[in-house]
Amino acid sequence: xxxxxxxxxxxxxxxxxxxxxxxxxxxxxxxxxxxxxxxxxxxxxxxxxxxxxxxxxxxxxxxxxxxxxxxxxxxxxxxxxxxxxxxxxxxxxxxxxxxxxxxxxxxxxxxxxxxxxxxxxxxxxxxxxxxxxxxxxxxxxxxxxxxxxxxxxxxxxxxxxxxx
Amino acid sequence: xxxxxxxxxxxxxxxxxxxxxxxxxxxxxxxxxxxxxxxxxxxxxxxxxxxxxxxxxxxxxxxxxxxxxxxxxxxxxxxxxxxxxxxxxxxxxxxxxxxxxxxxxxxxxxxxxxxxxxxxxxxxxxxxxxxxxxxxxxxxxxxxxxxxxxxxxxxxxxxxxxxx
DNA sequence: CAAAATTATATTGCGTCCAATTAAATTATG
DNA sequence: CATAATTTAATTGGACGCAATATAATTTTG
Numbered sequence: 367x368x369x370x371x372x373x374x375x376x377x378x379x380x381x382x383x384x385x386x387x388x389x390x391x392x393x394x395x396x397x398x399x400x401x402x403x404x405x406x407x408x409x410x411x412x413x414x415x416x417x418x419x420x421x422x423x424x425x426x427x428x429x430x431x432x433x434x435x436x437x438x439x440x441x442x443x444x445x446x447x448x449x450x451x452x453x454x455x456x457x458x459x460x461x462x463x464x465x466x467x468x469x470x471x472x473x474x475x476x477x478x479x480x481x482x483x484x485x486x487x488x489x490x491x492x493x494x495x496x497x498x499x500x501x502x503x504x505x506x507x508x509x510x511x512x513x514x515x516x517x518x519x520x521x522x523x524x525x526x527x528x529x530x
Numbered sequence: 531x532x533x534x535x536x537x538x539x540x541x542x543x544x545x546x547x548x549x550x551x552x553x554x555x556x557x558x559x560x561x562x563x564x565x566x567x568x569x570x571x572x573x574x575x576x577x578x579x580x581x582x583x584x585x586x587x588x589x590x591x592x593x594x595x596x597x598x599x600x601x602x603x604x605x606x607x608x609x610x611x612x613x614x615x616x617x618x619x620x621x622x623x624x625x626x627x628x629x630x631x632x633x634x635x636x637x638x639x640x641x642x643x644x645x646x647x648x649x650x651x652x653x654x655x656x657x658x659x660x661x662x663x664x665x666x667x668x669x670x671x672x673x674x675x676x677x678x679x680x681x682x683x684x685x686x687x688x689x690x691x692x693x694x
Numbered sequence: 695c696a697a698a699a700t701t702a703t704a705t706t707g708c709g710t711c712c713a714a715t716t717a718a719a720t721t722a723t724g
Numbered sequence: 725c726a727t728a729a730t731t732t733a734a735t736t737g738g739a740c741g742c743a744a745t746a747t748a749a750t751t752t753t754g
Contacts, residue, residue, distance in 0.1 A: 393673045608705090
């Protein structure tokens with residue numbers, strides 16, 4: 367059923383706030399995919415996926431972390447990491463050894479092959495740097511803005527409707 | 531303090547360029563996950579996932595798109611969209627009808643239920659806006675920077691190392 | 695027109711992701 | 725010190741995301 371005010375519903379002053387192009391979340395979503403596409407051919411040479419590469423980045427900073435420790439660094443849980451780490455182990459980049467003093471924990475350690483890959487990572491870093499088209503300063507500024515955004519989103523009070 | 535030669539082993543000029551915190555890609559990756567976590571409780575109320583919500587956003591802008599058309603809007607292929615759209619159909623948000631004039635194409639159309647959800651989407655938009663902690667201007671600036679980055683990454687010449 | 699090439703969608707397989715559950719080990723408590 | 729509560733990983737199931745392949749419809753070309 368029509369009336370003469372049909373059109374008004376979607377003429378909000380600023381165009382349509384629900385347009386994909388106006389959504390910050392979609393911009394982030396798209397860039398995340400774009401990074402993935404850019405990394406893929408570089409990481410394929412080593413048989414790595416991007417999340418696997420992130421785990422190696424974490425281990426190059428601090429070797430011998432537990433699964434939980436890696437999860438905290440990357441924001442991933444054991445549901446993601448357990449199978450991922452098994453694949454890294456099968457590929458020979460890390461070892462998984464249960465902590466003798468606390469058998470609940472599994473210590474992830476870089477193998478020599480895993481350590482050796484760090485050298486190649488600088489090449490990847492360079493390629494990605496070029497691909498972004500950002501200067502160091504631009505990249506730093508963008509990173510900073512994203513860190514702030516991340517902090518805000520994570521501080522977001524969880525859904526209160528279910529909290530007694 | 532220690533002997534000044536101690537720290538030389540890993541001082542590649544600017545600290546460690548491979549640190550997770552210094553990687554723009556990881557900042558983007560983390561924010562994408564953070565957005566997902568923020569959206570989840572809001573979308574759960576409607577039984578939607580975030581990618582499904584993106585499809586609806588696209589259809590609210592332009593209804594009756596083909597699978598390919600939606601894929602171009604969102605940067606997704608049929609491997610992702612075919613099952614996703616079936617779930618949206620099963621949930622009653624869209625219909626999938628093969629184009630009579632070109633039976634290769636499937637036209638995705640919003641059902642009344644799918645159209646009706648647009649009203650609720652404004653509420654979600656508001657919640658997300660609050661959660662970002664960004665002003666309109668900050669969000670617009672960040673979006674713009676991300677669009678530039680996206681463009682650069684997608685323009686990145688494909689791996690030339692295999693091309694002779 | 696018939697064969698070949700192209701296009702649009704669907705399917706399969708693998709690797710994330712996350713929620714929920716399970717199992718084992720450790721710590722806290724009565 | 726025995727049991728309850730907590731902690732850590734692993735597992736399971738559902739949903740992306742993408743590469744590779746398959747299938748059917750359309751267009752191109754010889």
